[in-house]
Amino acid sequence: MIVCKFGGTSVGDAAAITRVVDIVTAKLDQQPVVVVSALGGATNQLLDLAHKAADGELLAALDIIAQLRDRHLHEAQALLAGTSDAEALALEIGSAFEELAHLAEAFRTLGYLTPRSLDAVAAVGELLSSQIVAAAFRQRGLPGVYVDARDVVRTNDLFTRAEPDTEAIARACREHIVPLLQQRRIPVLGGFVGSTAGRVTTTLGRGGSDYSASLIGAAIDAAGIEIWTDVDGMLTADPRVIPSARLIERISFDEAAELAAFGAKVLHPATIAPAVQRGIPVYVFNSRKPHGTGTMIAFDAPRRPVRAIAGKRGTTMIKLRSSRMLLAPGFLRRVFEVFETHRTSVDVVTTSEVSVSVTLDDTHHLGAILQDLAAFGDVSVERRSGVVAVVGAGIADGSAALAQALAALGPIPVHMASLSATGINFTLVIDDEQVVPAMQRLHTAFFGASA
Numbered sequence: 001m002i003v004c005k006f007g008g009t010s011v012g013d014a015a016a017i018t019r020v021v022d023i024v025t026a027k028l029d030q031q032p033v034v035v036v037s038a039l040g041g042a043t044n045q046l047l048d049l050a051h052k053a054a055d056g057e058l059l060a061a062l063d064i065i066a067q068l069r070d071r072h073l074h075e076a077q078a079l080l081a082g083t084s085d086a087e088a089l090a091l092e093i094g095s096a097f098e099e100l101a102h103l104a105e106a107f108r109t110l111g112y113l114t115p116r117s118l119d120a121v122a123a124v125g126e127l128l129s130s131q132i133v134a135a136a137f138r139q140r141g142l143p144g145v146y147v148d149a150r151d152v153v154r155t156n157d158l159f160t161r162a163e164p165d166t167e168a169i170a171r172a173c174r175e176h177i178v179p180l181l182q183q184r185r186i187p188v189l190g191g192f193v194g195s196t197a198g199r200v201t202t203t204l205g206r207g208g209s210d211y212s213a214s215l216i217g218a219a220i221d222a223a224g225i226e227i228w229t230d231v232d233g234m235l236t237a238d239p240r241v242i243p244s245a246r247l248i249e250r251i252s253f254d255e256a257a258e259l260a261a262f263g264a265k266v267l268h269p270a271t272i273a274p275a276v277q278r279g280i281p282v283y284v285f286n287s288r289k290p291h292g293t294g295t296m297i298a299f300d301a302p303r304r305p306v307r308a309i310a311g312k313r314g315t316t317m318i319k320l321r322s323s324r325m326l327l328a329p330g331f332l333r334r335v336f337e338v339f340e341t342h343r344t345s346v347d348v349v350t351t352s353e354v355s356v357s358v359t360l361d362d363t364h365h366l367g368a369i370l371q372d373l374a375a376f377g378d379v380s381v382e383r384r385s386g387v388v389a390v391v392g393a394g395i396a397d398g399s400a401a402l403a404q405a406l407a408a409l410g411p412i413p414v415h416m417a418s419l420s421a422t423g424i425n426f427t428l429v430i431d432d433e434q435v436v437p438a439m440q441r442l443h444t445a446f447f448g449a450s451a
């Protein structure tokens, strides 16, 4: 058994959905469960119309409803014209949007939205896309069966970011999914959507379809989870900064989590944790290039000193110098309490006997923080800082990679350096405008010059 999840762009229109059917057809012997996002952009539009309605812009909301309805009808028609499913699905789509129009009127009257009502609206995207995709399988003569995710993904009632009940999900999978797989049928579910024990619709939070796929994969003990998206996989650097960035074929979960912290947007590792923790490999593939190698994320990947280069601009560096730090237990705790008081998390930290330096991404409370820190010693602040990191589970296995990283930076001044204790990244704080050249130099040093 495997889980194949397709993101919004991979089910964006009839042509994309046809590719999904082709991809899954080639995997039938692996007993795939299919999880799909809403048609690309639909979730944003659904949330937008709800907000517009509550803000009194009912006509604008109804306009979005009409657009979305026509888009769903159009793609369903393109895929299913002439089949017995076509009419039933058109009715289903029509009534879903009619109900949304009633909801929009209710929001206009109320003048506000609740998280619960937002989930009811947002869920429509996945509930419809999954029915369309299931019918697209049948149109090709394959046994696609729509399964309502609300019968499977049991959650608590923390609307808009509901938390899964993994035991209830495992039970529901045994009841609703495994029997279909045993009959060689293809279950198709919407991602992102769940429901409470009282069967009120919930969602797992934005981008939650990966989470659904991973929860279902963990529940059925899948042999693998495939995340089909619109990029080739995870890369050795952000391709917008390093056009010659290369595909990473295998990466450990910890390394992937580290890259996500730097804004790598392929997937959020937290959402695949349920599967990875059970030793289920997660693959990222490009649905436009189904024969690509993709990236495999596993609990363990072959240890390499350097897996990728990451960078981030626009951080702020604070340096605190104080002779009172000498032999003063509890000093650092009091310093960090300042950041806690002002609800600001610190990113990179380095200390010496008489100083402590930190970087911040969020400077909303910088003024108050500096004022409080002044009580401890001399404070200086550099707002135009940036961070580059060399990420690899084997980075600290020897000193060669560290030496190579520093040598690669050449004339670029380094203000702070930090090697994480778990040896997963070597982070350097530099001037903001040096982040891009530093990433280029590091990438060339570890992965070669542009092809």
Ligand code: ASP
Binding pocket: 007, 008, 037, 038, 043, 044, 125, 191, 192, 205, 206, 207, 208, 209, 210
């Ligand atoms: N459609 C949802 C969103 O856009 C969930 C997902 O695509 O993963 O956030």
Ligand code: MG
Binding pocket: 007, 008, 037, 207
């Ligand atoms: Mg998405």
